[in-house]
Amino acid sequence: MRLFDPRALGLAALLVLAGLQGNSTASAQTFDPKVLESVVSVLPLWPGQPQGGQPELPPGVAPEGTAVAIAPDGHLATALHVVDRALSISVRLPDGRVLPAELVARDPPSDLALLQVEADVPPLPYGPQPALASPVCAVGNQFGLDLSVTCGVVSAVNRAGTGFNPIEDFIQTDAVVNPGASGGALVDPQGRLVGLLSAIFTKESDANIGVNFAVSAALLRRVYDDLLAHGAVRRGRPGLGLAPLKAEERARQAGLRLWGVQPGGAAARAGLQVGDLVTAIDGRPVRKVPEATSAIQLKRPGEAVEVTVLRDGQPLTLRLILDP
Structure with missing residues (x-):
């Protein structure tokens, strides 16, 4: 079997493969590290279980999750299923501090929740809906190991009817997502929030198979503007x-x-x-x-x-x- 050896190619061919030929200012970087300042790990305390989350911990230990700052004064967005049954909630900030958080409001139809923590966590700006095949990165507390970054592309937009939530407007991505990342950020190369990590489409195991869903920025903004202003989402009736x-x-x-x-x-x-x-x-x-x-x-x-x-x-x- 013949193996591909890039050393056999000339510089011009390598530049073509890298997507850099003819563009000396192009950069391979697709992730803005400042995003990490706006994402926190969520540590819920579930009934009858100790707090924790790493996979090697004993059975019955509650999973961790993730949240993203979306407004000033410590307002954080997360997936409702991360915190819905929690007796109490703490968050681990990017600097390592662990602080209590309050569940301020929830929206079960979209599986979104609003938390607040007494800390200055810079909110991420919302981004426009990304194009198909455009690069995105997922930031989440995968398996309770603290924040990690995985990158991929947008596989589909406006996904609905997947069976997870009554109201869905998902961005589908192949960026790796695993348990604990729920409530994390899906961001574009400019560090803008284009989605909130929500669900993994899988058949036999609760692990990544490359079909992952994030609530779109459009639905996020729609829900959280109401939660911040009214404490509940006000929905229209089409009749x-x-x-x-x-x-x-x-x-x-x-x-x-x-x-x-x-x-x-x-x-x-x-x-x-x-x-x-x-x-x-x-x-x-x-x-x-x-x-x-x-x-x-x-x-x-x-x-x-x-x-x-x-x-x-x-x-x-x-x-x-x-x-x-």
Whole structure:
């Protein structure tokens, strides 16, 4: 068997492989180390169990998790499943200090929670939705070993209907994620928060197989703005019911069937009709009901949602104002 030996290549070929030819200012660095100043390890105390988390500890020891600073005054974002049943919560700061944290608010539909700690943890700025195949890095307290950084690419965006949460808007990545990283940061090369690590898609073991999910920055911002301002998420009501297409319908068209419109509700006022084929919401194609739910719930009560439908074979885009 012949093995690839890079020494057999000339300098020009090596530069092509490295993606550097013709760009002397390019850099291999895709991670801003300042991100580490904004991520903390979460140490929940679970009922009937000691606090801890490393895999070599005795059975029954509670896992650790991760959180990310998203607002001043020690406000931290994490995954709700990390802290939901905890009797108490502590966080380990980047400088090694361990301080108590308060669970300020929670949002079960999105599996997000807001913590607060009396410490100055610089918040990460939100970033735009990353493009497919763009580089991202995951920062998390994997297996309770303290913070580590793994990098990969964006595999998919706007994932919904995976079965983890009622409301999902996931970025999928192949950056390695393992237990303990939940609530950690998914960041772009500029150190901006593009997602909050949430779930691992796996069949037989709770370990990384390269299909990992992070709550998108768009959903994060939507939820945490409400949690910070109101202590709960205020969701709008579209006043409609959607269903998947039947198998024979999917052979010739894609979308969701509008089976119900609430009289006097937001959908009725927008002009939507029973039988409409909903193909997109705010420009986002919808094929599964959770995809439509997530697209709608990125907006607040009183905000407009553009619903694209096919009616009698003709495309229409209707403006729906969400009810409180």
